[in-house]
Amino acid sequence: MDAIESNARPFTGRKMLLSMLAFFGVIIVVNLGLLGFALDSDNGLVVKNSYVASQDYNRMMAKARAQEELGWRAAVTHRAGVVELRFTDGAGAPLTGLEIAGRLGRPVTDREDRPVAFREAGSGLYRTDAALGAGEWELDAVARDGAGAEFRRIVRFFVKDPGQ
Numbered sequence: 001m002d003a004i005e006s007n008a009r010p011f012t013g014r015k016m017l018l019s020m021l022a023f024f025g026v027i028i029v030v031n032l033g034l035l036g037f038a039l040d041s042d043n044g045l046v047v048k049n050s051y052v053a054s055q056d057y058n059r060m061m062a063k064a065r066a067q068e069e070l071g072w073r074a075a076v077t078h079r080a081g082v083v084e085l086r087f088t089d090g091a092g093a094p095l096t097g098l099e100i101a102g103r104l105g106r107p108v109t110d111r112e113d114r115p116v117a118f119r120e121a122g123s124g125l126y127r128t129d130a131a132l133g134a135g136e137w138e139l140d141a142v143a144r145d146g147a148g149a150e151f152r153r154i155v156r157f158f159v160k161d162p163g164q
Contacts, residue, residue: 041109067151074153076139078132085118085126085141085153094124095145102141104130107156116141132159 047053071090076083083104087095098120105113112133118126118141136158143151 063150063152066149070149070151072143072151074141074143074151074155076153076155076157078130078137078157078159081129081131083116083118083128083130083132083139084121085143087124087126087143087151095143096120096122096124098126098143098145100126100141100143102139104128104132104137104139107136107138134159134161 072095073088073090075086077086078084085100087098089095100118102116102118103113104116114130116128116130116139118128121127136156138154138156140154141152143153
């Protein structure tokens with residue numbers, strides 16, 4: 001019988017080593033890339049220490065009940081670089097003389113967070129200048145009256161066209 005000649009190169013231990021290094025190298029590079037994305041995104045924390053926050057639960061619930069008893073309502077609008085808050089009491093009458101401050105930022109990151117202070121524009125309307133980019137935003141505002149009553153409103157809103 002005649003021997004069959006083959007030009008195929010044998011699969012050696014060196015080829016196996018290079019194949020394994022390439023395979024695991026791709027996995028490591030992909031994992032490092034995903035790790036980088038994870039570290040640059042929101043960490044998911046709502047509070048720094050959940051145990052300490054849980055100790056304040058009763059105090060927070062009492063504040064929520066007191067706020068509900070006030071009957072205040074707040075509506076938020078954004079138009080042409082201005083964020084407006086309109087405050088009314090339980091009967092729908094405008095609330096004047098409030099001091100309003102808070103934080104404006106994106107819901108999923110704190111990179112664009114900024115403090116805001118509202119100025120009264122009359123008849124329960126309060127404004128602050130805020131040039132916002134397109135997308136979803138969150139306003140966390142605290143209003144206080146002269147008697148010490150406090151009202152906190154957290155609202156998300158969407159900016160479709162920053163110029164309007």
